[in-house]
Amino acid sequence: MSAPNMATLDASNIVEFIGDIFTRRGAESYLGEQVTMSQHMLQAAHLAEIAGASETVITAALLHDIGHYTNEFPDDALAQGTDNLHEEAGARVLAPFFPSAVTDCILHHVAAKRYLCATDPGYFGRLSPASVHTLNLQGGPMGADEVANFACEPNLEAIVQVRIWDDQGKDPAVTTPDFNHYAPMISRVVAAHQKDQS
Numbered sequence: 001m002s003a004p005n006m007a008t009l010d011a012s013n014i015v016e017f018i019g020d021i022f023t024r025r026g027a028e029s030y031l032g033e034q035v036t037m038s039q040h041m042l043q044a045a046h047l048a049e050i051a052g053a054s055e056t057v058i059t060a061a062l063l064h065d066i067g068h069y070t071n072e073f074p075d076d077a078l079a080q081g082t083d084n085l086h087e088e089a090g091a092r093v094l095a096p097f098f099p100s101a102v103t104d105c106i107l108h109h110v111a112a113k114r115y116l117c118a119t120d121p122g123y124f125g126r127l128s129p130a131s132v133h134t135l136n137l138q139g140g141p142m143g144a145d146e147v148a149n150f151a152c153e154p155n156l157e158a159i160v161q162v163r164i165w166d167d168q169g170k171d172p173a174v175t176t177p178d179f180n181h182y183a184p185m186i187s188r189v190v191a192a193h194q195k196d197q198s
Contacts, residue, residue: 006070006093011194014097015186021069022179030065032130034172038179041065043169044162046176053161059098059189060105061162062182066090067106087111099193104155105162110138112163115150117141128170 003020004013026038033040045062053061067090091107113131116123118141127135135141142150153159 009093009097011097011190014094014190015183018063018066018186019179019183021066025069026179030170031134033128033170035170037065037068039172039174039176040166040169042176042178042182043171043174044165045182046174047165047168048162051161051165055185056099056101056189057105057158057162058182059186060102060158061165062186063090063094063098063102064106064109064162064166066094097190097193099189099196101155101158102189104153105159108150108153108159109163109166110134111142111150112159113167114139114142115147116160116163118143118147126167128167131167 004017009017022038022041026041027036030037030040035043041062041064044064045058048058048061065086067086067088070086070089070093087107087110091103094106095103113127113135117127117135124132124141150156
């Protein structure tokens with residue numbers, strides 16, 4: 001039986017769809033970092049889990065970069081100097097199945113980097129060279145008006161924390177649980193959201 005595709009997605013197969021992405025494409029390089037894409041996302045989720053975050057926030061940390069696989073930009077768009085808007089693509093695909101506490105973290109994790117560069121004096125120095133490169137493509141640190149607007153995001157605390165785990169999840173020496181460890185958790189988050197929507 002083939003894995004679900006974008007055209008056949010629903011709440012019953014979204015977790016299988018995401019798992020298939022991790023299986024097929026997770027070993028791809030992560031934008032010049034020393035870890036693969038799946039290692040990076042799993043490390044972010046692992047950091048969230050260690051911190052005692054809610055299942056919703058752990059799910060957000062795991063899926064924050066899923067948009068790299070769901071958009072129509074070429075794989076090397078960032079290397080070619082084009083922002084691939086992966087945050088928008090990921091949030092758009094997952095929005096029917098996940099609460100805003102998850103999709104806001106996905107949608108705004110790039111903006112959160114710009115926000116932290118503008119509000120935390122030590123943050124820029126902790127960015128990897130690849131993140132500095134993408135920061136320049138994504139507009140650089142926020143201006144004062146952007147900071148004020150972003151600070152009003154209803155899920156700001158989770159968005160910023162997922163961004164921090166995103167920055168930390170780039171260590172090739174770290175071992176994490178695999179996707180199957182998180183699949184039941186993701187299923188619970190999806191089920192709770194569907195129940196809330198009914």
